[in-house]
Amino acid sequence: MIASVIVDVPAKQTDRSFDYKIPESLNDVIKPGMRVVVPFGPRKIQGFVVSIKPQSDFKKLKEIIEPMDLYPVLTDELLELGDWLTDKTLAYKISAFQVMLPAALKAKYEKKLRIMPSVTPESLAAPLQAIFKNNDTYSWDEASNQGLLSILQKEANRGKIEVVYEVKERIKKKTIKYLLPKVTKEELINLMNEMPANASKQKEVLNFFIDHPKQIESRELLSVLGISSATVKSLVKKNILLEKSLEVYRDPYEDRKFDTTKPLPLSEDQEKAIRPILTTIEEKLQKVFLLYGVTGSGKTEIYLQSIQQVIEKGREAIVLVPEISLTPQMVKRFKGRFGNKVAVLHSGLSLGEKYDEWRKIQRKEVSVVVGARSAIFAPFENLGIIIIDEEHETSYKQEDNPRYHARDVAVQRSIFHRCPVVLGSATPSLESFARAKKGVYELLTLPKRMNNHALPSVQIIDMREELREGNRSMFSRSLLEGIKARLEKKEQIVLFLNKRGHSSFVMCRDCGYVINCPNCDISLTYHRANQQMKCHYCGYESFVPKQCPECSSEHIRYFGTGTQKVEEELGKILPEARVIRMDVDTTSRKGSHERLLDDFQAGKADILLGTQMIAKGLDFPNITLVGVLSADTMLHLPDFRSSEKTFQLLTQVSGRAGRHELEGEVIIQTYTPEHYSIELAGEQNFDRFFDREMMMRKLHHYPPFYYITLITISHENVMKVVSVTENIAKYVGTRVSKDAIILGPVASPIPRINNRYRYQCLIKYKREPDLSRILKSLLDHYQQEMASSGLQISIDLNPYILM
């Protein structure tokens, strides 16, 4: 037999299948969808078997060396989906297949065969008994050398043997450091009184343990008290505190109990919305629904009950959630309803954990997967529903090759499986809402919050006015009063800021010079933790100069307000407020996100201060005030979606307040209160926003009226970039129809990254059935140059980032 194989060489010449002979001994082992090792020129490389056939048009065929899997890792459907993906994104086939697999299958892992824990060695086929008598694993390479793969595969199919991947370098056990007092409370009090006045930080720590005599995670203590690890270390040295390390578990959800929940009796609106979904499941039809419901309107309950129906039919469900909303709270709602039938896939898991979850899907041990973007490729074979929550989120678009949008993949898979896709959002993307209005999607609406809780009242504060009246602080008077009132009533506050780091940029106050990255045309970001400036594009770091490089002035200042700076400011004006800060810096460690939220929920802080990541999913009854410190930060990005993103974000953040009995209030601070996306977010009026924004899009020929494709060209030599971009614009321009609009060549909004100059060309069009082919031939034309001279051309059909 002959196997057609897509080999792991991402290049134009190899972007097709190659035929290999299947050796006699592997005839019943090799299946489509398996990975194999094949000879390729002088090398041995990996490839995917896409089909098996009795003969080939080629004469001299090489043989497959060995399989890499015992079962196919890609189903027939996913193999087919790979072709579609290649076509839609111009990616190579090999990249399309690889993106569907968990990373553990790509990394340098040692492959082993393991006997399942419940199986006794005696029950295995004879040649295997001795092997597994004293060991529960066996090296794959050894098995292959001994010619045992076929027999092992049979045992694997009977559920007795499995394939496991072990990282080659032994992973260290993960530990977390805890601190606890070594002495009694009385001694702590004495020690504190004896300490000299200048040891105020140490005193603070002792004081803390006098009130909380239990162990606490070191990092948490540092962040709660705002102290350095040196302070703690000296107390450990003095034998006052004990530091101990505890191991953390591999399964992030293992140690957690989930209270089981039962389906709730649906409200009238929910009943109306779910009926068409259930009918579609019942009748095995393909259909896309847009479930448009304000925050707190009960969308999740609709997801849960639809999935229930799917499971009862013996089918499976994929639920996509944006990475940042994939919080334990969210997971709990699914695990609470469906228990261990749920697998969870998100980037917080280690490679090994992700692979474990993926295997549960492959082995049909679960029927629901809840995950971020890539979970759309879950290898279920009997899908009954695909749900995309917060469908407007741009993180559903992958920004590297293959540049797919999970929504498109979902629709494609639903056609194969004949099942519904449910897109849910309180602020649907313009594209989806327009499709729903045209009847391409079926619109389902939940107009009210559950239990008729009112949407919070929103107040928009003009910060220019504040300034005119002499308030130079980052808090308007209304916001400050609002915070004080909540502190008194012991209610909680969420403060939202759309930037990270201490301050966004460093500027000379005398001449206005802004310190830029020497490699990229973008300003450096100041980080207070190490007092350095950093480039977020190339990683360049440097200290803040004492003098302005332009005018030698010493008046260098940090501009913009980052979360750290807000925290500092709060400490000055409201020293009694307890603040939890949540941003990229405080949540980079695994589990820290969750811990901070748990603390906030437990009432250990009054104010939750954070970036984007707090905009979603939070559902705490005690939050009654949400403050947006500066609504404008996103509005002025060079992106035609900036108004849409601003509106969505403000609406999402506002949705955090008053979700339960207590009434909520939202205060939005802005320098452009007259901008429609801020004004209409204040009114929480999506429909008017939609009409307004559609007008703008139509006027400027943007989606959903036009499709767009972005071509970005980069090279170290600026002349080279310009001339290639000019040629590309000409090439495309003479081949598309007269209705297409080509913008460019122009310099990209960030004209240089890491010393490479960047130019771009934007194509707007209504219908260009030939465009994919034209662009592909364009890439082919430059292939040689891209390989040899460092020229880069990236093509994004339907870009979400225009920089």
Ligand code: ADP
């Ligand atoms: P959304 O997903 O639209 O933001 P949720 O599903 O989180 O809204 O619902 C908001 C709140 O209403 C949740 O606390 C949820 O448990 C509750 N809820 C939803 N549906 C019902 C129902 N049919 N009966 C009672 N409570 C419900």
Ligand code: ZN
């Ligand atoms: Zn200067």
Ligand code: ZN
């Ligand atoms: Zn840089």
